[in-house]
Amino acid sequence: MTRCPTSPGPTRSTRALAAVLAAALLAACSAPDRASGGAGSATLRIAAATDPGETLNPYASNQSPTQQLRSALLYEGLTRLDPTGKVDWALATDMTPNADLTEWTIKLRSGVKFSDGSDFTSADVVSSIKYLRDPAHAVQGLAFIQTVDANTVTALDPLTVRVGLSQPFGPFKDIWANILLPMTKTGTAPAKPVGTGPFSVKTFTAGRQSTLARFDGYWGDKPKLGAVDIVEYESQQAQANALLSKQVDIASGASPTIAKSLAGKDGIQLLDSKGDYTLRIGLNTTVAPFDDMRVRQALRLLIDRDQVVSNAFGGYARVANDHEGGTPQCPAPDFPQRKQDIQQAKKLLAEAGQSNLSFAITTDGLLPGMRELAQVFAENAAKAGVKVEVNVVPVPELLSKWGKWPAFVDFNPIPYLPTVIGTLQPDQVSNATHWDNANFIKLSGELFQATGDRQCAVMNQLHKIENEQGSMIIPAFVDVLMPYQGSVQGLVTDVNGRPLSFLTNVTVGS
Amino acid sequence: MNGNLSVLGRAMRTGQARLGLVLLSVVGFVVLFGHFLMPYAPDTIVGQPLADPDGSFLLGTDILGRDVLSRLLDGGLTLSWMAVLAAGLGVFLGCLVGLTAAYRGGAVDAVLMRAMDVLLSFPEIIFVLLFVSMLGRSTLLTSVLVGIAFMPGVSRVLRGAALPVVASEYVLWARANGLPPRQVLLREVLPGVTSPLMVETGMRLVWAVAAIASLSYLGFGIAPPAADWGLMVGENQDGLSVAPLPVLAPITLILMMALGGNLVAESVARTVGRTEGKR
Numbered sequence: 001m002t003r004c005p006t007s008p009g010p011t012r013s014t015r016a017l018a019a020v021l022a023a024a025l026l027a028a029c030s031a032p033d034r035a036s037g038g039a040g041s042a043t044l045r046i047a048a049a050t051d052p053g054e055t056l057n058p059y060a061s062n063q064s065p066t067q068q069l070r071s072a073l074l075y076e077g078l079t080r081l082d083p084t085g086k087v088d089w090a091l092a093t094d095m096t097p098n099a100d101l102t103e104w105t106i107k108l109r110s111g112v113k114f115s116d117g118s119d120f121t122s123a124d125v126v127s128s129i130k131y132l133r134d135p136a137h138a139v140q141g142l143a144f145i146q147t148v149d150a151n152t153v154t155a156l157d158p159l160t161v162r163v164g165l166s167q168p169f170g171p172f173k174d175i176w177a178n179i180l181l182p183m184t185k186t187g188t189a190p191a192k193p194v195g196t197g198p199f200s201v202k203t204f205t206a207g208r209q210s211t212l213a214r215f216d217g218y219w220g221d222k223p224k225l226g227a228v229d230i231v232e233y234e235s236q237q238a239q240a241n242a243l244l245s246k247q248v249d250i251a252s253g254a255s256p257t258i259a260k261s262l263a264g265k266d267g268i269q270l271l272d273s274k275g276d277y278t279l280r281i282g283l284n285t286t287v288a289p290f291d292d293m294r295v296r297q298a299l300r301l302l303i304d305r306d307q308v309v310s311n312a313f314g315g316y317a318r319v320a321n322d323h324e325g326g327t328p329q330c331p332a333p334d335f336p337q338r339k340q341d342i343q344q345a346k347k348l349l350a351e352a353g354q355s356n357l358s359f360a361i362t363t364d365g366l367l368p369g370m371r372e373l374a375q376v377f378a379e380n381a382a383k384a385g386v387k388v389e390v391n392v393v394p395v396p397e398l399l400s401k402w403g404k405w406p407a408f409v410d411f412n413p414i415p416y417l418p419t420v421i422g423t424l425q426p427d428q429v430s431n432a433t434h435w436d437n438a439n440f441i442k443l444s445g446e447l448f449q450a451t452g453d454r455q456c457a458v459m460n461q462l463h464k465i466e467n468e469q470g471s472m473i474i475p476a477f478v479d480v481l482m483p484y485q486g487s488v489q490g491l492v493t494d495v496n497g498r499p500l501s502f503l504t505n506v507t508v509g510s
Numbered sequence: 511m512n513g514n515l516s517v518l519g520r521a522m523r524t525g526q527a528r529l530g531l532v533l534l535s536v537v538g539f540v541v542l543f544g545h546f547l548m549p550y551a552p553d554t555i556v557g558q559p560l561a562d563p564d565g566s567f568l569l570g571t572d573i574l575g576r577d578v579l580s581r582l583l584d585g586g587l588t589l590s591w592m593a594v595l596a597a598g599l600g601v602f603l604g605c606l607v608g609l610t611a612a613y614r615g616g617a618v619d620a621v622l623m624r625a626m627d628v629l630l631s632f633p634e635i636i637f638v639l640l641f642v643s644m645l646g647r648s649t650l651l652t653s654v655l656v657g658i659a660f661m662p663g664v665s666r667v668l669r670g671a672a673l674p675v676v677a678s679e680y681v682l683w684a685r686a687n688g689l690p691p692r693q694v695l696l697r698e699v700l701p702g703v704t705s706p707l708m709v710e711t712g713m714r715l716v717w718a719v720a721a722i723a724s725l726s727y728l729g730f731g732i733a734p735p736a737a738d739w740g741l742m743v744g745e746n747q748d749g750l751s752v753a754p755l756p757v758l759a760p761i762t763l764i765l766m767m768a769l770g771g772n773l774v775a776e777s778v779a780r781t782v783g784r785t786e787g788k789r
Contacts, residue, residue: 237748257560257573257748311559311575365729375574375735379555390734394643 041226042508043211044488046500047239047248050232052207057190058182059132059139062399068179069252070230072501073212074115075182075195078106078125079173083502085275085328085415085495087177091120091196101168101449103152108159112219114185115200122155127186129153129163137190141180143422143430170449174417179498198223198504208232221504224490228503236368243268243483249508250484250491252500255368256314259481267486272316274479275495276325278412279373281361281473282433287406289354290433293469298348300473302381304340308475312372316479323466324412324419325477328495330456333463346384358387363409364398369478370409377473403432410472413497416459420444424466433471440465518708521774521781530773537767541590544583552576552584552737560746560753572756573746581737582759586767588732589739592653593718599657600718601711604664609695609703611665612672623669626662634659634721635728642730652731656721660714667710668703675702705782712775716768723764739764 051064058071078092094107112120132139133150152164163172175181185194198220199212212228231248233239239251240258244265254262262268283290283299290296305319321337349355361378365371371392378388398408410432412419422428425444426436440462447458466472480497490505521527549568550556554576561571569578607626611619632640638655645651675681681698689697700707725731726740734741739760746756 255748257752260560261749261751307555307575311555314559371734372574376555378735379553379574382553391647392729392734397643 040224042224043227043229044225044250044503044506044508045229045231045248047242047251047253048230048232049236049239049253050207050234054206055190056201056204057193058180058184058195059137059141059189059193061138061140063140063180065253066230066232069498069500070210070212071182072179072197072498073199073228073503074197074201075184075193076197077178077182078108078176081177081415081496083492083494083499087174090177091125091183092173092176095173097170097172101170101172102165104163104165104172105156106161106163108161109219110159112196113217114194114196115215115217116185116194117217118185118194120183120185120196121158122161123158124186125161125183126153126155128183128189129161131184131189132181139180141178143428144175144178144181144418146421168449170451171417171447171455174415175421178414178418179501199228202227223503224505224507225503240483243485246485249488250482250500252482253368254481254483256316256481258368259316259483260314262483268483269486271482271484271491271493271499272479273482273493273495273497273499274318275477275497276328276415277478277480277497278320278324278474279367279369279476279478280410280412281373281377281475282405282408282410283471283473284404284406284408284433285436285471286434289352289357290406290471292352292354294348294352295354295357296471298345298352298354298384299381299386300338301341301345301348302384302386303377303473303475304380305338305475307380308373308376312376313369313476313478316481317369317476320474320477321463321467322470322472322474323463324416324424324474326416326459326463327456330459333460333467335464335467338467340380342384349384349386356385358389359407360389360391361407361409362391362393362398362405364395365392366395367411368481370411373475374409377475402429403434405432408432415496417447420447420462424462435471437465437469440469518778521778524777524781526773527777530770530777533766533770534774537586537763537770540583540763541586544586548577548580548583550577550580552581553735560749560756562753563755569755569759570753572742572753573749578742578756578759581742582739582763585737585739585742585760586763588649588736589719589722589726589764590767592649592656592722592732593715595650595653596656596660596718596722597711597714599654600660600714601664601707603657603661604710605668605700605707606665607661608665608668608670609672609699612669612676613691613695613699615676619669623666626665629659630662630666632659634717635724638721638725639728639730642725647730647733649732652722652725656718656725659721660717664710664714667706671703671706672699675699678702705778709775709779709782712771712778716771716775719764719767719771 048066048069051066054064054067058075076090078090079087080090082088091109091112092106093109096105108122114120130150130153131137132141133145133148147165147167147169149164149166154162156162182195188194198215198218200215202211202213204210209232210230214223214226233242236253236255236258239253240262242248243251259270263270283296285291300322309317309319349357361374363370363374374390378390381388423430424440443458443462450458487509489507491499492502493499494502555574556577557567557571557575559571559573559575561567563570567577572578607622611622637659638652641655642652676699681694684694684698722731723740726738727744729744732738732741742760743757750757
């Protein structure tokens with residue numbers, strides 16, 4: 001181990017040299033601390049975006065990616081998504097509906113303990129669901145469980161819960177895999193929530209840093225890591241610099257450019273999660289001229305999807321077809337891929353009387369590629385004489401006028417089923433384009449009652465409606481990029497873009 | 511007026527001023543004629559992002575795959591007119607407040623200068639950001655706000671320079687003869703403060719370039735996809751380690767503009783200082 005000097009003792013003439021040496025020694029001093037961990041006790045240091053308003057409450061109404069990253073390690077739902085997007089059992093082991101899908105009986109896993117050592121029982125599930133369902137708490141996941149009738153949620157025995165619904169709902173198991181619907185110990189949320197996850201909170205300072213320690217009483221496969229440090233940084237460039245100077249082991253956010261600039265430097269590798277994560281341009285259907293479907297279709301014909309993939313996302317994306325991602329287990333829809341067609345776009349715009357269309361796309365540039373997507377679109381649109389300005393606003397401003405922007409850049413990280421419920425139905429907060437399509441609503445009703453192959457078939461019909469009549473320009477499915485030190489082993493990619501939820505086999509150091 | 515021109519002429523004979531003029535001329539050439547020399551349209555995507563310089567792209571491509579040289583040649587015009595407008599407005603308003611305060615004295619002086627002190631307590635960039643966040647972004651608004659932010663500094667300098675002039679005999683004579691205050695200020699006082707006014711204009715121009723480029727870098731100045739030097743630095747900073755030219759090229763031009771203006775203004779200030787305003 002390198003010794004750390006207590007006093008560099010610089011003279012006037014050697015001050016500059018001493019400063020450089022001191023910096024080098026400090027860097028050298030931090031590295032061996034990492035290696036001292038060894039198997040089973042090492043700490044994984046994750047760089048994340050700073051969020052001064054964050055809390056430990058997994059039911060908070062407006063959670064940042066950093067808070068969700070932490071929640072995924074502390075709390076669990078009744079079911080969960082595996083890295084391939086398949087729904088697995090978590091705290092539940094079975095869910096059985098009645099004949100008309102309006103009442104579900106949930107069997108809970110036995111032997112599960114909360115991180116404070118107490119037993120997890122049906123009473124905790126009842127209190128968690130009632131808390132989630134209470135509109136007064138304004139939880140972010142409320143939209144997904146609006147059919148749950150809170151008054152009917154009852155514990156039948158310590159490991160069985162019955163849930164009544166106001167409407168028939170088939171994909172009940174899928175919904176509970178949402179990260180926003182975890183189970184916590186009765187009476188602990190929102191102030192000091194206790195979960196059943198593989199880690200528990202050791203220290204927490206909002207907007208700066210938190211340390212999570214392995215919970216040895218965890219029911220499932222125990223992580224090999226002893227602890228996880230989540231260190232928050234102002235920008236992705238700062239995360240990259242922290243990675244380069246070995247202050248962290250993995251950067252949870254990196255633009256394609258940053259990922260490319262880090263690749264291969266000092267053994268840094270790239271965790272490239274390919275999935276159905278979409279960045280999209282929303283067109284407000286209550287604002288002229290976007291209320292005219294011909295205009296929306298014309299704008300979708302203007303975008304050069306291949307250029308979006310190569311130039312806005314540096315190749316870390318794949319072409320999309322103006323509909324959200326499906327379920328990895330379902331075959332892709334078989335309708336043709338939309339391509340750039342300037343002449344057809346001009347024709348549609350002329351028919352709509354919008355040949356000299358000019359508008360602004362608003363973005364907060366929160367995620368890598370958002371601003372670039374808008375700029376590539378602006379360049380593409382200019383070819384048809386459509387003038388597009390890119391309006392970059394601060395995050396609070398974007399959110400304060402949410403639902404009022406005529407055109408905006410948005411993102412969707414969640415699987416298709418909750419997307420249909422939360423984003424594509426009218427009167428949902430996430431539906432900022434106010435898209436209200438009768439056919440889609442009718443068919444999504446069928447989706448909520450379908451299972452297996454029928455579910456896939458309905459999803460593909462829904463995709464077709466999105467493609468033909470939707471309110472979003474969805475040019476690409478974007479990869480989630482996380483550069484990491486070569487000393488980190490066992491990371492897995494995740495189709496839902498949350499690879500840091502799967503740390504079971506991760507180790508740090510040689 | 512001739513005396514002031516001779517001060518300017520003497521200042522221009524110094525090596526420092528000549529270097530400044532050369533730098534300004536190069537930047538001026540790029541700003542005025544660059545648009546006609548662009549190999550590609552500045553907003554068009556012509557290649558892969560952050561491509562290295564080659565025969566097709568002499569300075570490589572930027573983060574979106576646009577030609578850096580074309581954007582560089584096109585990107586100075588907006589910044590320049592915004593800087594000229596901001597500096598002009600700042601000097602005009604500062605002059606108005608400073609000369610009025612010096613001429614009227616007493617309560618008017620006290621009120622005006624304390625008001626300027628309040629404005630001065632806001633850092634320029636914060637002052638502009640405050641209003642841009644409230645009112646939305648526009649190039650004209652940004653220029654006007656930078657100009658207003660410069661007003662207190664200019665007014666303090668001009669008031670200081672005008673006080674001895676206001677007390678001089680020819681001004682007292684003009685006042686005694688009943689000349690209206692506007693004419694006294696314009697005909698008698700203003701010519702007496704032309705030298706500091708020139709220095710102040712030059713310095714404010716440099717600061718306006720720096721302030722507006724900084725605002726564009728922060729995303730509050732010129733809106734993308736426009737080509738602008740400050741914006742180019744902000745847009746391409748993520749790729750600095752793989753492709754430094756899209757960041758370094760606009761920084762070099764901003765630096766040349768600011769340094770050139772600074773050297774000229776400094777030379778004039780020194781010449782004025784050496785001759786103590788004597789003609």
